[in-house]
Amino acid sequence: MIVRLALRNALRNRRRSLFTLLSLLIGVGLLVISQSFVDGIERTLVANEIDSEHSHVRIVPQGYLEEEDYYPIDRPLPNAAQIATFVMERFPGAFALSRMGFRAEVGDGQKTLRVRGMTANITEYAKMFRVGDLADIGNGQRCFVGSGIAGAFGWTKGDTLEIQTKTIHGTLNSAKSIQIVELLRSSHPLVDDFTVLLPNDVGQTLLDSPEGRATEVLVRLPNPDDAEQVAALVQNTFPGVVAQTWRQKTQYLIDINNLRRGAFQIIVMIILLISAAGVANTTLMSAFERTTEIGTMLALGMRRGTVVWLLVTETLMIALVGSAVGAGLGSVVSGWFTTVGIEFPEIPVEAGAAIPMPPLLYFAWRPEITIFAVGLGVTVAFIAALWPALRSSRVDPITALRGEA
Amino acid sequence: MTQTTTVAALQSAHRIYNPGDNPVVAMANVNLEIRRGDFLALAGPSGSGKSTILNCLGCLDTPTQGRVLILDKDTSLLSKQQLSDIRSQHIGFIFQSFNLIPVLSAAENIEFALQIRGDIGPAETKERTAAMLKRLRLNNLGHRRPSQLSGGQQQRVAIGRALIKNPALVLADEPTANLDRATSEEIIQIMRDMNEEMGVTFVFATHDHDLMQKARRLVMVQDGRIQSDTTQTGTSL
Ligand SMILES: Nc1ncnc2c1ncn2[C@@H]1O[C@H](COP(=O)(O)OP(=O)(O)O)[C@@H](O)[C@H]1O
Ligand SMILES: [Mg+2]
Numbered sequence: 001m002i003v004r005l006a007l008r009n010a011l012r013n014r015r016r017s018l019f020t021l022l023s024l025l026i027g028v029g030l031l032v033i034s035q036s037f038v039d040g041i042e043r044t045l046v047a048n049e050i051d052s053e054h055s056h057v058r059i060v061p062q063g064y065l066e067e068e069d070y071y072p073i074d075r076p077l078p079n080a081a082q083i084a085t086f087v088m089e090r091f092p093g094a095f096a097l098s099r100m101g102f103r104a105e106v107g108d109g110q111k112t113l114r115v116r117g118m119t120a121n122i123t124e125y126a127k128m129f130r131v132g133d134l135a136d137i138g139n140g141q142r143c144f145v146g147s148g149i150a151g152a153f154g155w156t157k158g159d160t161l162e163i164q165t166k167t168i169h170g171t172l173n174s175a176k177s178i179q180i181v182e183l184l185r186s187s188h189p190l191v192d193d194f195t196v197l198l199p200n201d202v203g204q205t206l207l208d209s210p211e212g213r214a215t216e217v218l219v220r221l222p223n224p225d226d227a228e229q230v231a232a233l234v235q236n237t238f239p240g241v242v243a244q245t246w247r248q249k250t251q252y253l254i255d256i257n258n259l260r261r262g263a264f265q266i267i268v269m270i271i272l273l274i275s276a277a278g279v280a281n282t283t284l285m286s287a288f289e290r291t292t293e294i295g296t297m298l299a300l301g302m303r304r305g306t307v308v309w310l311l312v313t314e315t316l317m318i319a320l321v322g323s324a325v326g327a328g329l330g331s332v333v334s335g336w337f338t339t340v341g342i343e344f345p346e347i348p349v350e351a352g353a354a355i356p357m358p359p360l361l362y363f364a365w366r367p368e369i370t371i372f373a374v375g376l377g378v379t380v381a382f383i384a385a386l387w388p389a390l391r392s393s394r395v396d397p398i399t400a401l402r403g404e405a
Numbered sequence: 406m407t408q409t410t411t412v413a414a415l416q417s418a419h420r421i422y423n424p425g426d427n428p429v430v431a432m433a434n435v436n437l438e439i440r441r442g443d444f445l446a447l448a449g450p451s452g453s454g455k456s457t458i459l460n461c462l463g464c465l466d467t468p469t470q471g472r473v474l475i476l477d478k479d480t481s482l483l484s485k486q487q488l489s490d491i492r493s494q495h496i497g498f499i500f501q502s503f504n505l506i507p508v509l510s511a512a513e514n515i516e517f518a519l520q521i522r523g524d525i526g527p528a529e530t531k532e533r534t535a536a537m538l539k540r541l542r543l544n545n546l547g548h549r550r551p552s553q554l555s556g557g558q559q560q561r562v563a564i565g566r567a568l569i570k571n572p573a574l575v576l577a578d579e580p581t582a583n584l585d586r587a588t589s590e591e592i593i594q595i596m597r598d599m600n601e602e603m604g605v606t607f608v609f610a611t612h613d614h615d616l617m618q619k620a621r622r623l624v625m626v627q628d629g630r631i632q633s634d635t636t637q638t639g640t641s642l
Contacts (some may be wrong), residue, residue: 003484005508012508300492300521301490
């Protein structure tokens with residue numbers, strides 16, 4: 001009975017109901033879209049960091065992270081090979097890779113550019129990272145160059161470059177006519193704009209470094225949630241090393257993204273507050289116009305609580321439809337961009353400080369977002385309707401009934 | 406027989422508005438027993454206190470002094486919710502302005518009284534409503550909204566709403582004040598029929614001399630006091 005009565009009352013003043021409905025629709029719809037968008041950014045950024053640079057656990061010598069800008073090679077990672085084997089044995093499905101980063105300069109004979117050199121087993125590198133097509137390992141004096149560096153020199157694959165660095169003994173060494181096998185493309189600025197990857201045979205010669213020497217071991221795990229466990233175990237087992245998990249590494253990305261999330265949430269909150277004010281006003285107005293009717297129902301013996309419930313139900317019906325449609329539309333939009341992605345304007349790369357942002361951004365819509373948004377919309381409407389309903393139900397039936405001639 | 410024939414009573418009831426600075430005595434020392442089967446008119450000029458007496462009998466108002474008994478039960482210590490339940494259980498109301506719920510059809514308005522009580526199942530509700538509509542000669546108008554009904558038809562629906570729950574007492578405050586003479590007579594006639602055929606107890610307020618004559622018991626009110634309480638024999642319609 002209450003439901004039928006509430007439904008008819010909700011349809012009574014259609015324009016007012018429509019306003020309430022639309023404001024909640026917009027608020028809830030935007031909530032779903034912005035939440036999916038921001039989650040998408042976070043997921044994309046974290047995935048990009050893991051897939052192009054950091055993997056799940058990165059193991060380096062103690063003190064290395066503090067000097068990382070210089071890529072020191074004089075203090076290598078102790079027991080790099082043992083660490084890699086240890087992790088792969090203890091965690092089935094885990095994959096570990098050793099590599100050595102170093103400071104270098106590349107040039108074309110006219111100008112030079114400071115870069116991060118990197119030596120590694122290319123087959124293993126291709127297995128661990130998604131930084132372009134590394135299928136062709138090549139042979140001879142060869143390298144893989146970040147697409148940003150290549151762009152700065154106008155290089156394409158097949159071109160040659162010069163590289164200069166210090167060996168592990170601190171003496172200068174250089175190599176000319178190193179051929180570019182492939183460009184590195186990852187949308188991670190450190191990779192694209194600063195990295196020259198050398199196969200181990202080329203790198204070891206250049207650095208005068210023995211086989212097996214490495215500055216870092218990277219671990220990719222079948223279950224990323226094992227990262228903390230791996231890190232702790234490695235640090236306890238091998239003294240003098242530090243293991244950094246992907247969560248620690250990407251915390252700054254998440255922090256920055258949380259600022260963005262906060263900004264969106266404030267906007268959505270403002271819209272929902274406007275909706276709430278509209279809901280409160282609608283409830284109050286519709287009850288005020290029906291003072292006599294409410295007085296009649298009270299006189300006939302309807303309990304005050306039932307009257308409150310009736311008024312709240314009227315608003316909740318409108319709110320439920322508005323929230324559901326808004327969340328539905330928001331979910332369709334978000335779901336679409338979760339599947340096909342959206343072209344994102346490239347953020348200009350301020351050297352070193354830029355957030356790696358891929359050009360195609362995928363939203364991260366989840367059903368929970370929709371459910372939460374509908375719940376929030378209905379809750380906001382409920383709270384906004386409650387006070388006016390309580391107030392309007394407090395009429396004295398005698399006064400209300402006398403109120404009309 | 407231990408069962409009383411008194412369905413409601415006012416005992417030494419006073420109702421004073423604005424006590425203190427500028428008091429208005431709307432009801433002064435009223436003693437009134439409503440007996441089962443009464444067809445009682447509260448008569449008196451405007452402002453004499455008729456509505457105040459009805460409101461107190463209907464548990465919408467409480468006397469500032471004195472007691473209200475409904476079916477022998479003293480209501481003075483009851484909570485608002487308990488008073489509300491007494492209204493929904495035992496008292497039928499007919500208002501001057503009909504006061505039907507505009508979004509409900511005639512039939513639904515009648516059902517509404519039972520739904521407020523909540524103790525009658527849907528099947529019986531439908532059955533009783535259909536019978537009531539028929540009795541009120543509204544059986545073809547059950548689906549209409551109040552706005553699609555004439556004043557007299559609306560008041561007939563209101564009578565149905567008041568009677569559907571078989572109340573101990575039906576209170577009608579100037580039920581014909583918004584109706585023309587012919588319709589007024591028709592409404593009073595229906596009430597009288599219901600009283601005679603079903604034994605429904607009616608108390609109605611009026612300041613219309615013609616209508617007063619239709620009552621079997623006539624209580625004259627003046628300045629909040631009962632002036633006379635007479636049983637009219639030979640009243641006919
Ligand atoms: N809420 C109120 N506040 C003050 N005075 C009131 C109020 N209600 C009724 N009265 C006064 O009480 C008296 C009786 O009113 P009422 O019972 O409505 O008379 P009737 O129904 O016979 O016209 C009148 O003088 C009226 O002005
Ligand atoms: Mg009156």
